[in-house]
Each structure stands twice: as structure tokens, then as C-alpha cells.
Amino acid sequence: MRPLRVQKAEKRKKLVSKGIVADIQRNSIHDGPGIRTTVFLKGCPLNCAWCHNPECISFLPQIMYYPEKCIGCGFCEKGCFSGARVMCGKEMSLHEVMKEILLDKDYYGEVGGVTISGGEPFAQRSFLNELIDACKSEDIHTAVETSLIYFDKDIMSKLDLIIADLKIWNNEIHKQFTGVGNSIIKENFKKINELGVPIIARTPVIPEIEQGIREISAFMKELTKVKQYELLPYHPLGNSKRKALGMDEDKFSIPSAEYMKEIEKYVFIR
Amino acid sequence: MRDTKIEHTLAKRKQNGYTDLDDFGTVPISEGYFVEPWYNSENGSFYGYDGMCENFCRVIDAHEPYIDVNEMLCGRWRDMLVNYRGDLHYMPNWLKNNPKTQEFMKTSTTLWSKRWDEGRFPYDELKPLQAKYNITSGIDADAHFACDYRIGFELGFGGFLEKIDYYRKINSDKQAFYDAEERVVKAIIAFIQRHIDKLEQMISTEKNNEIRDNLIEMKTVCENVRYDAPKTFHEVCQWTAFFNCAARIYTRDGAGFQLDGLLYPYYERDVKAGILDDEKAKFLISNLLLIDPHYYQISGVDENDKDMTNHLSYLILEAADSINIAMNLTVRVHDNCDKEFLKKAIFYLLKNKNGWPRFCNDKALSEGYMRNNGIDKKTARERIAVGCNWMCVPGKEFPMNDTVKINVAKVLEEAVKDLRNEKVRSTDRLFELFEKHAKIAVEITAKGINHHLDHVWEVTPELVMNLMMKNTLEQGEDISQCAELYTVGIDGAGLAVVADSFGALQTRVEEEKILTWDEMFEALDNDFENERLRLILNSSPKFCQGGTVSDTWAKKLTALWVSIIKSQPMPKGRQLLPGWFSWSRTIEYGTKVGATPNGRKAGTPISHGANPNPHFRTDGAPTAQANGIATIQCGYGNTAPLQLEFDPKLAADEKGVDIVWKLIETHFKQGGTLININILDGEKLMEANKNPDLYPDLVVRVTGFTAYFASLSPQFRQLVVDRFLEGI
Numbered sequence: 001m002r003p004l005r006v007q008k009a010e011k012r013k014k015l016v017s018k019g020i021v022a023d024i025q026r027n028s029i030h031d032g033p034g035i036r037t038t039v040f041l042k043g044c045p046l047n048c049a050w051c052h053n054p055e056c057i058s059f060l061p062q063i064m065y066y067p068e069k070c071i072g073c074g075f076c077e078k079g080c081f082s083g084a085r086v087m088c089g090k091e092m093s094l095h096e097v098m099k100e101i102l103l104d105k106d107y108y109g110e111v112g113g114v115t116i117s118g119g120e121p122f123a124q125r126s127f128l129n130e131l132i133d134a135c136k137s138e139d140i141h142t143a144v145e146t147s148l149i150y151f152d153k154d155i156m157s158k159l160d161l162i163i164a165d166l167k168i169w170n171n172e173i174h175k176q177f178t179g180v181g182n183s184i185i186k187e188n189f190k191k192i193n194e195l196g197v198p199i200i201a202r203t204p205v206i207p208e209i210e211q212g213i214r215e216i217s218a219f220m221k222e223l224t225k226v227k228q229y230e231l232l233p234y235h236p237l238g239n240s241k242r243k244a245l246g247m248d249e250d251k252f253s254i255p256s257a258e259y260m261k262e263i264e265k266y267v268f269i270r
Numbered sequence: 271m272r273d274t275k276i277e278h279t280l281a282k283r284k285q286n287g288y289t290d291l292d293d294f295g296t297v298p299i300s301e302g303y304f305v306e307p308w309y310n311s312e313n314g315s316f317y318g319y320d321g322m323c324e325n326f327c328r329v330i331d332a333h334e335p336y337i338d339v340n341e342m343l344c345g346r347w348r349d350m351l352v353n354y355r356g357d358l359h360y361m362p363n364w365l366k367n368n369p370k371t372q373e374f375m376k377t378s379t380t381l382w383s384k385r386w387d388e389g390r391f392p393y394d395e396l397k398p399l400q401a402k403y404n405i406t407s408g409i410d411a412d413a414h415f416a417c418d419y420r421i422g423f424e425l426g427f428g429g430f431l432e433k434i435d436y437y438r439k440i441n442s443d444k445q446a447f448y449d450a451e452e453r454v455v456k457a458i459i460a461f462i463q464r465h466i467d468k469l470e471q472m473i474s475t476e477k478n479n480e481i482r483d484n485l486i487e488m489k490t491v492c493e494n495v496r497y498d499a500p501k502t503f504h505e506v507c508q509w510t511a512f513f514n515c516a517a518r519i520y521t522r523d524g525a526g527f528q529l530d531g532l533l534y535p536y537y538e539r540d541v542k543a544g545i546l547d548d549e550k551a552k553f554l555i556s557n558l559l560l561i562d563p564h565y566y567q568i569s570g571v572d573e574n575d576k577d578m579t580n581h582l583s584y585l586i587l588e589a590a591d592s593i594n595i596a597m598n599l600t601v602r603v604h605d606n607c608d609k610e611f612l613k614k615a616i617f618y619l620l621k622n623k624n625g626w627p628r629f630c631n632d633k634a635l636s637e638g639y640m641r642n643n644g645i646d647k648k649t650a651r652e653r654i655a656v657g658c659n660w661m662c663v664p665g666k667e668f669p670m671n672d673t674v675k676i677n678v679a680k681v682l683e684e685a686v687k688d689l690r691n692e693k694v695r696s697t698d699r700l701f702e703l704f705e706k707h708a709k710i711a712v713e714i715t716a717k718g719i720n721h722h723l724d725h726v727w728e729v730t731p732e733l734v735m736n737l738m739m740k741n742t743l744e745q746g747e748d749i750s751q752c753a754e755l756y757t758v759g760i761d762g763a764g765l766a767v768v769a770d771s772f773g774a775l776q777t778r779v780e781e782e783k784i785l786t787w788d789e790m791f792e793a794l795d796n797d798f799e800n801e802r803l804r805l806i807l808n809s810s811p812k813f814c815q816g817g818t819v820s821d822t823w824a825k826k827l828t829a830l831w832v833s834i835i836k837s838q839p840m841p842k843g844r845q846l847l848p849g850w851f852s853w854s855r856t857i858e859y860g861t862k863v864g865a866t867p868n869g870r871k872a873g874t875p876i877s878h879g880a881n882p883n884p885h886f887r888t889d890g891a892p893t894a895q896a897n898g899i900a901t902i903q904c905g906y907g908n909t910a911p912l913q914l915e916f917d918p919k920l921a922a923d924e925k926g927v928d929i930v931w932k933l934i935e936t937h938f939k940q941g942g943t944l945i946n947i948n949i950l951d952g953e954k955l956m957e958a959n960k961n962p963d964l965y966p967d968l969v970v971r972v973t974g975f976t977a978y979f980a981s982l983s984p985q986f987r988q989l990v991v992d993r994f995l996e997g998i
């Protein structure tokens with residue numbers, strides 16, 4: 001057995017890997033079971049028209065601008081302290097991310113833990129892999145939220161939970177609104193179903209789009225590891241961030257309570 | 271009952287104006303109500319056994335009986351002695367606006383607003399430093415201790431009279447004390463008799479048989495408790511209601527008790543005798559909670575670590591749920607407690623979103639209290655949650671709890687002033703200066719406490735609460751003279767302002783060198799005319815963000831605070847206990863403090879209790895707050911409460927309950943002492959802030975106490991909104 005001092009030094013060395021992190025949200029309770037910390041990794045190969053986290057699409061750090069907070073001091077280049085110009089995305093070492101994650105470790109218990117979201121976490125494969133290993137070595141329940149545009153058996157097999165979306169059933173419509181076709185995503189759903197890792201499947205509900213929720217629900221029912229299928233109503237919170245990024249607002253609307261009631265029958269838990 | 275309560279809340283708002291106080295369960299003042307006080311002092315106030323007794327009798331005698339045919343318990347209070355002692359802070363608008371009061375105030379002395387008898391017990395030498403450090407001295411504070419209700423349940427009001435009679439013969443030199451106590455008890459008995467008379471009158475005219483039967487039962491119960499000790503569950507609830515009305519009329523304060531523990535024998539006996547079922551028990555409890563939202567503790571463990579949760583504990587929660595008004599129920603949490611019960615308590619918190627119940631941590635409180643001199647485990651367990659942020663050993667302790675505060679933001683201000691003249695300016699030097707001023711502040715506070723304890727029996731003896739304290743009637747002395755325990759709390763207010771100020775100076779001035787010390791002093795002097803300078807300081811790492819410099823400073827400040835308070839010598843076996851708490855005076859304390867180095871502008875509110883400054887994290891994470899507050903516990907049995915306001919968007923289901931339970935359990939494992947949670951509907955809160963009258967039933971936990979949002983002053987409503995954490 002190596003001395004504890006050496007083990008610690010090796011552990012620290014392992015934590016030098018870096019990732020581009022958009023945000024770390026503590027006390028997150030809607031991204032998996034229990035109390036969790038959600039790490040948002042920046043960058044996504046998809047470009048969904050309704051994206052709730054548009055700041056996580058680009059892989060590069062971006063300045064988000066909130067003019068209502070600007071005090072007009074004229075010293076932008078010396079640093080903005082008003083919150084008007086905020087840098088989204090910073091390079092963080094594994095050590096830095098773990099330090100933040102461990103702050104709430106006592107609150108995770110057996111149920112809660114860490115959810116790595118994005119963006120598409122698998123787009124930063126190497127960092128993701130090390131982050132998952134670091135969490136597992138701390139006995140932290142670890143989940144990933146993914147678009148399933150990638151399949152990575154090695155990494156996915158280590159997870160305690162995979163939260164994945166199938167946004168639109170029709171391949172062409174999917175391509176039209178997300179920038180990519182969905183056949184690979186459907187294939188990947190079938191593949192992760194073989195891994196033995198529990199899955200929560202989700203579909204964001206966008207009233208303006210013919211999503212084929214009935215078909216998606218039926219597809220998910222066939223997959224035995226899908227423990228839950230959820231419908232998440234579109235919300236416009238992404239628009240304030242789009243504005244801050246200098247992007248145009250999306251034109252989607254919040255689904256009505258009647259519509260959500262109507263499609264509620266496709267939701268399941270098992 | 272709930273509808274009547276809502277009506278009363280709106281009517282009281284009209285009569286009293288806005289308030290930042292507890293609801294207290296009062297009912298609106300009736301038409302024509304007037305009391306002419308009797309003043310026995312040249313300074314236009316009343317003091318001592320005779321003054322307090324005479325005026326108590328006048329006020330309680332003026333109280334009409336309160337009987338609602340839809341209830342099972344009678345008696346309510348409307349007015350209190352302190353209203354006539356010139357304290358404009360408490361004086362309600364209905365009294366200020368009464369022409370007779372106005373006339374009286376004109377003709378009376380200009381010193382009318384003196385509460386403490388400064389003619390006989392001056393403390394002018396303490397005042398300059400009390401003002402310098404914005405110390406709430408506790409001098410002339412009333413009550414803030416807890417009765418042992420078992421004494422009253424055993425004796426009844428007649429038993430009190432017999433006890434007084436017995437001991438007045440032994441202590442022949444204490445006749446003034448016994449005379450006053452006897453008149454007080456007789457006035458309470460007369461108050462009960464007026465209810466009996468009114469009930470008789472109502473019975474004679476009531477046509478509805480069901481209502482008539484109820485009135486007859488109420489009358490029998492009142493007759494049984496008028497003189498004798500209560501024997502049934504109904505009687506013990508009614509007895510408590512009458513005693514609480516009297517205690518509130520006397521001092522507005524007083525405290526509750528271990529509700530499930532003390533009432534259980536009556537419940538069990540009556541159920542066995544077939545005269546009580548759970549529905550009736552629940553109705554009586556909800557009626558009691560309606561009459562007075564005292565701080566009652568439920569659950570917890572006894573001195574042998576045995577769970578005290580019983581069936582009545584569950585019924586109390588169900589009763590509280592059925593009425594769902596402003597309530598101050600505290601659930602005591604221990605590893606051995608019935609987990610199902612704790613989860614049920616959380617379920618109601620989530621379901622009703624009305625700020626009840628709250629939770630206290632047995633382990634941290636008991637073990638902390640035992641670190642004081644001469645406290646054994648049994649005594650520590652008896653010390654229950656019966657106040658806003660405070661605990662008390664019923665019947666034995668006179669702690670002046672929650673009445674003594676030092677505004678540490680003001681202490682910091684003095685230290686910063688001194689730093690300007692230093693050759694070497696650094697946060698380390700500032701900390702030394704802070705220590706110097708904090709020591710002076712604690713010393714002067716201790717002198718004030720001793721002044722109060724030495725003389726309060728001659729100023730405002732506790733004639734009602736004395737009836738259920740140990741040694742009082744036996745020795746012919748006020749509880750302030752003969753308590754078994756004087757473990758007196760001193761709370762620091764404004765910790766986050768101070769910690770963040772140290773953190774901002776270390777980060778922006780010392781490490782990053784974005785600002786010089788002189789630029790910072792200038793910015794404070796001109797109250798941040800340059801907004802950018804303010805934001806540079808204000809955006810530095812804050813207390814509760816987790817692992818920040820300000821978190822480290824908060825811990826260092828706490829260690830200093832504890833060490834100064836615990837090393838302050840006290841006479842006569844008195845001990846000081848440190849805590850962090852601001853009560854609801856954050857606005858008032860803020861007005862006394864100039865701009866601070868954390869980017870806080872002059873005169874704006876200081877931080878609340880042990881909480882971080884508002885907007886300390888963009889995600890407002892309750893876990894971050896809970897982690898931070900767990901690290902600044904003072905550790906001697908008094909609290910540094912975690913005050914949470916959030917909209918978790920969680921349903922009152924298994925997942926929601928488990929998440930909140932995990933938050934509570936973990937904070938307590940980390941050493942937290944008390945959690946006040948407001949689970950709020952964010953949209954409703956924002957709407958109610960715009961138009962409070964549309965939401966007369968919205969209850970928020972202001973600090974330790976709950977209050978109707980509609981009754982709070984606009985400034986205070988805004989503070990609650992600012993503290994509110996979006997999302998969980």
C-alpha cells in the first residue's frame with residue numbers, strides 16, 4: 001500500500017485535466033433524484049431552436065451582456081463589476097470542479113449526487129470521463145444529461161443514471177429544428193438500454209412542432225431500462241440568455257395547461 | 271375559525287397600522303374600550319409590585335369576555351400593559367389615535383416615554399458606549415423566559431392563592447410581593463368569571479340545541495378551571511388559554527411548552543374514559559393555537575434519549591393543518607425521534623407553505639448548553655424551543671433571551687475609523703481593532719445586563735409568570751431574583767456585513783490591489799458616490815458562497831465572538847451565552863451604520879440573523895446557506911438560525927419531503943441549531959407584495975415568529991422578498 005501522502009499527490013495530479021464549464025449549480029433538485037450539483041459543460045453539436053441553455057451551444061467562452069445592469073462607468077476593459085458583462089464559460093481544472101461539488105457532498109446522501117449537463121457533456125469526452133471517475137471515487141451518485149448524439153460504452157457504463165432526450169420522432173423535422181437527424185439518437189437509445197444503467201427519457205414539449213410524442217412514448221416503452229418518461233413544457237427562460245448573447249429570440253410558446261393535460265397520458269414511470 | 275382569523279387580521283391592520291411584530295393571537299379592540307392607567311412614578315410611568323399589579327388589574331378588568339359559538343375554548347386578549355408605559359414602538363395606532371389617550375399624553379409629563387425607572391436606577395454612564403456600538407441592552411426588556419406549566423396544571427388558580435397564602439405566613443417581610451400576586455390571581459379568576467356569566471346569558475337565549483350544548487359544555491369547563499386545577503383535556507386547554515391571555519396582557523410575552531408531552535396524560539386519560547376522541551382533541555388544539563400562537567415545542571427526546579413523540583404529536587400537526595394560520599410550532603429533531611413524524615411535519619410545511627413548523631436540533635443545543643457551568647444532561651434536555659430564536663429551561667431559567675443584541679456592523683464601523691490612523695493598514699490589523707471594540711461592547715453590554723438583573727424586580731416584576739416558576743412564591747421573590755439559572759444570551763447582529771467587509775478588503779484591496787485603502791475610506795465617506803467602487807467591493811466573494819475568504823472570516827469572527835463573550839466575568843453565578851441573531855430589527859440597525867466595506871450603502875439594512883447577505887449566490891442555493899451557517903454556530907446552547915425563504919417548486923410528495931428532510935438532517939449533522947423555513951409560492955409572494963390585501967391569509971416566518979404578510983410594513987415586506995431565494 002502506498003503511503004497516504006503519495007496517494008493524495010497522485011489524486012491531485014489526476015485532477016489537473018481541464019474542461020470548459022458554463023456554470024455549476026448547487027442544490028439542483030430537478031435534474032435527477034435528491035439534492036444534486038449540476039455541472040454545465042459548454043458546447044453542443046446540436047443547435048435546437050428552442051434551446052433553454054443557448055449559452056451552452058458554443059464551445060468557446062462568450063460574453064453575455066445585460067444592458068439593464070450597466071452603470072455606464074466606461075471602464076469595461078478594466079473589468080465589469082456590475083454584472084452587465086458576464087463571461088460565460090471558463091476553463092476549470094478537475095480539482096476546481098470537484099472542490100465545488102464536494103461542498104454539498106453531505107447533502108447528497110445515497111439518492112442525490114452530481115448531474116453533468118450542458119451543452120452536450122460527451123462533447124468534452126476526456127474531461128467528462130475524468131469528472132465521472134472523480135465523482136465515483138468519492139462515492140457520489142453520478143448522472144449525465146445527454147442528447148445521445150454520442151454513444152460511449154465505457155463512460156456510460158460507469159454512470160448511475162442517464163437522462164436523455166428524444167425531442168422529435170420524425171427524422172426530417174428533427175433535423176430541421178436541431179440541426180441533426182435523429183436516427184443515430186434512436187440507435188443510441190437502444191444501445192444504452194443494453195448497458196444496465198437506469199434511464200430517464202424526456203421530451204421538451206414545443207406546441208408549434210409536430211413532435212410525435214405518442215410515437216416517442218411507445219418507443220421508450222419498448223426500452224426496459226427507461227424507468228421514466230417525462231414531458232418538459234417549453235419555457236422562455238432561454239430567451240433572456242439569447243438576448244444577452246446577441247441572438248434573436250426564439251418564437252415558441254409555452255404549451256397550454258389543456259395541451260399538457262391531453263398529452264399527459266404518454267408519460268410513464270416504472 | 272380560519273375565516274374569523276382572516277377577518278381579524280384585516281381588522282387589526284386597520285386598527286393598528288403595519289407592524290413588524292408577531293401576530294400574538296390578539297383580536298381587534300372593541301368599540302368604547304378604554305383603560306385609564308395608574309401612574310405611580312414622577313416620570314409618568316408605573317413600576318414595582320403595586321404599579322404593575324394595579325395596572326394589570328385595570329387592563330384585564332377592561333377585557334370583555336370573548337366567546338365564539340363556533341369554538342370550544344373562550345378568552346382572547348387585545349391589549350397589554352406595555353402599551354401604557356410609553357413605548358411608542360409597541361403602542362398600536364388605535365391607542366395612539368384615541369382622543370382620551372392623546373389628551374392624557376398632553377397633560378402628562380414630558381418624560382412619558384420612559385419605560386425603565388431611570389430616576390431610581392440610572393445608567394447614564396453606560397449610554398454613550400451603548401449608543402456607540404448600537405447595543406440593545408436588555409434593560410427593561412420584559413419576560414423572555416418560560417413558565418413550567420406543570421406547576422399551574424397541578425395547582426390551578428385556586429391553588430396559586432393557597433400557595434400564596436401559605437408562603438406569605440413564612441416570609442412575613444414580603445407582604446408587598448404576596449399582595450400583588452394575590453390580586454393578580456384574583457383578577458384572572460374574575461376574568462374567567464366574566465366568561466362564565468356571559469356564557470350563562472348566551473345559553474339562556476340560544477335557540478339552536480347544538481350550539482346551546484356547546485355553550486353549556488364551555489361553561490362547565492370554565493367553572494371547573496376558575497379555581498380548581500384542570501382535570502380533563504378540554505379543561506387543560508381552556509386553563510392554558512386563560513393563563514396565556516393573562517400573561518400576554520401582562521407582558522405580551524411568556525412562552526409555550528412541550529405541547530405533546532404535557533398534554534398527553536390528559537389526552538390518554540380522557541380517551542380511556544370515553545370522553546374524548548381524536549376529532550375533538552384536534553379541534554381543541556387548533557382552538558388553542560388560534561387563541562395564542564405561542565412557541566410550542568413538539569417531539570424530541572427525554573433525558574435518557576428516549577423518543578418523546580406520541581400520538582398527540584401527530585394530532586397537533588393535524589390540528590395545525592386544519593386551521594393553518596400563523597403558528598410557532600417547533601419540531602425538536604434527534605436521531606432517535608420517529609422519522610415518520612418528522613416527515614409528516616415536513617409534508618405540512620410543503621403542503622401549506624405557511625412557514626410552520628420549524629425545526630431545532632437537539633444534539634447541538636443540548637451538548638452546547640452542557641458546555642456552560644453546572645448544566646447536566648437532564649437540564650439541557652429540559653431547555654426547549656419556546657421563543658423566536660431562543661431556548662429556555664421552563665420554571666428555572668431567567669435568560670433575558672433575545673433581548674440583548676450588539677450590532678457588530680457598528681462595531682466594525684468603529685474599527686474601520688481607527689484603521690485610518692494606523693501606519694500599517696491590513697485586514698489583520700482591522701481584526702485586532704475589531705476585537706478591541708468588540709471587547710468594550712461586550713463589557714458594556716454585561717454591565718447593562720447586570721443592571722437589569724439587579725433592579726428589574728423593582729421596575730417590572732413578572733407577577734403573572736412568577737406563578738409558574740420555581741422559588742418565586744416559595745421565597746416571596748420575583749423570578750429575576752431567585753432563578754436557578756441565569757444563562758443570559760448576547761446575540762451579535764450583522765455577521766454577514768462584517769464577514770463580507772473583511773472578505774472584500776482582503777480580496778480587492780490586499781490581494782488584487784484594485785483599490786487602495788485611501789480610495790476605500792473615501793468611498794465610505796461619500797457613501798459610494800462612485801457606484802463602480804461600490805460594485806468592486808460588493809461583487810467580491812461572500813459569506814456562504816462556500817470556501818471563500820468571507821466564509822473564513824465568518825468563522826474567525828465567530829471564534830472571536832465566542833471567546834470574548836465567554837471570557838467576560840459575570841457576578842452571582844450569571845453566565846453569558848453567545849449567539850448570532852438580529853431579530854427583525856435589520857432595518858432599524860441598518861439606519862445606525864454608515865457605509866461598510868462590503869459595498870453596503872449607509873443606512874441600508876444589515877444582514878438578517880446568521881444569514882448571508884441577500885443575493886449571495888446567483889443560484890441562491892439553500893445548501894450553500896446551510897453549509898455556511900453550520901460553520902458559524904457559537905456552540906453554547908444558543909442559536910445561529912438558518913433562515914430560508916424559497917420556492918422549491920416541489921410537490922408535497924415523497925420526493926419533496928425527502929429533499930427537505932435531507933436539507934434539515936444534513937444541516938443538523940453539521941451542527942446547525944435552528945431552521946426557520948418559509949416555503950413560499952414565489953408568484954403569490956410577489957403579487958402579495960404589490961397588493962397585500964388580496965392575500966390576508968399569506969403567512970411568512972419573519973424571523974423566529976410567523977406573521978401575516980399583509981400586516982407587515984412595506985419595508986419589511988420588501989426585506990422578506992429580498993431574502994426570498996428563487997428556486998431551490
